[in-house]
Amino acid sequence: MCGIIGYSGNRQARDVVLSGLKRLEYRGYDSAGIVVGNGSIQLVKDKGGMANLESILPEMKGQYGIGHTRWATHGPPLKNNSHPHLDCNEELALVHNGIIENNMALREELIERGHTFKSETDSEVIVHILEELYDGNLEDAMLKTVAKLEGSFALAAIHAKENGKIVGVRNISPLVVGVGKKENFLASDVPAILEYTDRMIYLLDGEIVTLTRDEVKIMNFEGKPVARNWQKVEMNLEGAEKSGYEHFMLKEIFEQPDVIMDTFIGANLNAENGYSINLRPDTIKIIACGTSYHAGYVGKYMFEEFAHVPTTVDIASEYRFSSATNSNPLIIGISQSGETSDTLAALRTAQKRGFNTLGIVNIVGSTLTREADNIFYTRAGLEVGVAATKTYITQLIALLTLAIKVGVAKKTLGIDEARHLSNQLRKLPKHVRTVLDNSEQIIEISRGISDSKSMFFLGRNMNFPVALEGALKMKEISYIHAEGYPGGELKHGPLALVTEDTPVIAIAVKDQTYEKMLGNIGEVSARGATVIGIGTEGDTELPKYADHVIFIPKVPPLFTPVLVSVVMQLLAYHVANVRGCEIDKPRNLAKSVTVE
Numbered sequence: 089m090c091g092i093i094g095y096s097g098n099r100q101a102r103d104v105v106l107s108g109l110k111r112l113e114y115r116g117y118d119s120a121g122i123v124v125g126n127g128s129i130q131l132v133k134d135k136g137g138m139a140n141l142e143s144i145l146p147e148m149k150g151q152y153g154i155g156h157t158r159w160a161t162h163g164p165p166l167k168n169n170s171h172p173h174l175d176c177n178e179e180l181a182l183v184h185n186g187i188i189e190n191n192m193a194l195r196e197e198l199i200e201r202g203h204t205f206k207s208e209t210d211s212e213v214i215v216h217i218l219e220e221l222y223d224g225n226l227e228d229a230m231l232k233t234v235a236k237l238e239g240s241f242a243l244a245a246i247h248a249k250e251n252g253k254i255v256g257v258r259n260i261s262p263l264v265v266g267v268g269k270k271e272n273f274l275a276s277d278v279p280a281i282l283e284y285t286d287r288m289i290y291l292l293d294g295e296i297v298t299l300t301r302d303e304v305k306i307m308n309f310e311g312k313p314v315a316r317n318w319q320k321v322e323m324n325l326e327g328a329e330k331s332g333y334e335h336f337m338l339k340e341i342f343e344q345p346d347v348i349m350d351t352f353i354g355a356n357l358n359a360e361n362g363y364s365i366n367l368r369p370d371t372i373k374i375i376a377c378g379t380s381y382h383a384g385y386v387g388k389y390m391f392e393e394f395a396h397v398p399t400t401v402d403i404a405s406e407y408r409f410s411s412a413t414n415s416n417p418l419i420i421g422i423s424q425s426g427e428t429s430d431t432l433a434a435l436r437t438a439q440k441r442g443f444n445t446l447g448i449v450n451i452v453g454s455t456l457t458r459e460a461d462n463i464f465y466t467r468a469g470l471e472v473g474v475a476a477t478k479t480y481i482t483q484l485i486a487l488l489t490l491a492i493k494v495g496v497a498k499k500t501l502g503i504d505e506a507r508h509l510s511n512q513l514r515k516l517p518k519h520v521r522t523v524l525d526n527s528e529q530i531i532e533i534s535r536g537i538s539d540s541k542s543m544f545f546l547g548r549n550m551n552f553p554v555a556l557e558g559a560l561k562m563k564e565i566s567y568i569h570a571e572g573y574p575g576g577e578l579k580h581g582p583l584a585l586v587t588e589d590t591p592v593i594a595i596a597v598k599d600q601t602y603e604k605m606l607g608n609i610g611e612v613s614a615r616g617a618t619v620i621g622i623g624t625e626g627d628t629e630l631p632k633y634a635d636h637v638i639f640i641p642k643v644p645p646l647f648t649p650v651l652v653s654v655v656m657q658l659l660a661y662h663v664a665n666v667r668g669c670e671i672d673k674p675r676n677l678a679k680s681v682t683v684e
């Protein structure tokens with residue numbers, strides 16, 4: 089997740105690109121850079137955020153240019169890895185958002201043909217391919233270049249000799265064109281350019297745009313012209329950074345279909361980057377805090393099911409007080425921030441015990457990425473809301489992917505089975521969209537339970553930790569007391585708290601726990617509780633037991649935690665919203681917990 093911008097018009101490009109990048113900084117702030125064209129190209133870039141870039145930015149004369157703010161994926165956040173990247177002749181400049189999956193192979197070929205690379209990024213291959221294919225016309229070169237790329241990419245490029253021209257590309261990663269009067273714009277997101285124009289063309293996947301001061305031309309990857317009208321965007325700048333969503337949390341919930349795919353694609357890159365994760369451990373121990381702990385707890389069921397590896401899960405702050413585990417364990421530390429002190433301390437303890445450690449981390453360059461023996465990046469992008477949503481979902485995807493890999497390595501999962509699961513995984517974004525499309529029903533249910541003082545979340549097996557996470561999300565943003573329990577455990581004590589004022593959210597999807605969950609729903613209904621069931625679409629039985637049923641699409645059992653979690657996020661969000669809570673910054677909490 090990075091931010092890109094381009095400008096061609098009568099203003100000084102430096103100023104437009106700089107102001108746009110400031111508005112895109114939420115997409116990444118590891119490094120930033122600007123290129124301005126004026127017969128030659130002038131480049132300024134550095135590690136750090138926009139404040140640093142602005143402080144070193146000289147006067148730059150030129151009326152077309154591109155800029156980038158980076159959220160590092162390939163290569164640490166250093167100046168060399170910052171965008172824009174230049175070709176060997178320093179005539180072409182390029183910015184990229186996304187991941188080039190075949191970058192290793194392309195890079196080797198380009199080096200063999202004599203290109204000099206200045207960065208470790210996957211993006212730099214693109215500018216060298218452009219250089220080889222350039223024959224006086226940038227859009228022609230771009231058309232041939234995209235045919236060689238695999239992965240997700242939004243691009244913007246300029247050439248020193250093509251005055252005023254910017255060529256942009258959209259493939260999976262977002263890109264929007266802003267249509268002005270005698271000026272045109274390109275950006276990852278509307279807020280970057282809304283100050284100048286409200287007339288937008290949202291590019292579609294597989295499209296290339298050429299823009300100059302006076303013209304916007306779009307073609308597809310076959311080179312055929314595409315006609316597209318601009319739309320007027322009704323958005324004020326304040327709301328725009330949230331892309332029209334009322335809160336960052338809601339925006340981040342709705343980004344989940346995209347980041348699931350990014351993490352899935354990125355899983356192959358983790359391997360390509362040469363990491364040697366121990367895929368044949370005898371045991372696995374997962375260590376994490378809060379929401380990351382809940383993701384790890386779901387992961388336990390994945391490793392045990394797909395790879396038959398006994399897996400335990402420890403809260404990081406408790407791990408150091410435990411005794412060492414058996415021989416050949418793989419220790420997995422999960423942390424969105426990579427800075428959580430408890431998790432770092434636990435991993436250090438594990439390393440002192442001589443164990444191999446793997447970090448599942450979202451923030452590139454964070455402490456955990458420097459300390460763990462191996463790293464698996466989730467690719468959720470920047471999460472602004474304090475309550476973890478998209479980063480948790482990508483942790484689940486990372487764990488699913490890893491569990492499948494371990495299963496294949498240990499031969500507990502056949503290649504065909506693994507392929508089938510991966511295909512199912514690819515369909516998950518679509519299923520998440522179906523759940524998101526059901527928001528109206530969830531809003532309605534949320535209104536009915538928003539006055540409660542206390543709630544229970546019930547689930548069994550891999551959906552027990554999902555119940556824990558549902559309860560955590562509810563309490564941290566709505567301030568309603570909520571507890572997650574395994575369905576069968578309620579009768580051993582907590583049932584005493586269940587009354588008609590205690591809504592119960594029960595996960596009763598069609599798996600081996602289904603019948604038992606129906607029994608648990610009966611127990612709480614008999615005490616007058618309002619039951620909100622989460623079930624599998626097509627189930628006609630559950631509505632007879634529960635007061636409301638929210639359906640999720642049918643997926644393999646170990647994929648249900650992803651879809652159920654999205655329902656729970658929406659439920660917590662809308663309950664908190666009805667109650668008028670400060671959703672993005674809940675009281676007493678911080679995004680990165682750096683105290684033990």
Ligand code: F6R
Binds near residue numbers: 377423427
């Ligand atoms: C809850 C939440 C926290 C974090 C926890 C660990 O929504 O975000 O419970 O999950 O503080 O943080 P990381 O994953 O950064 O180690």
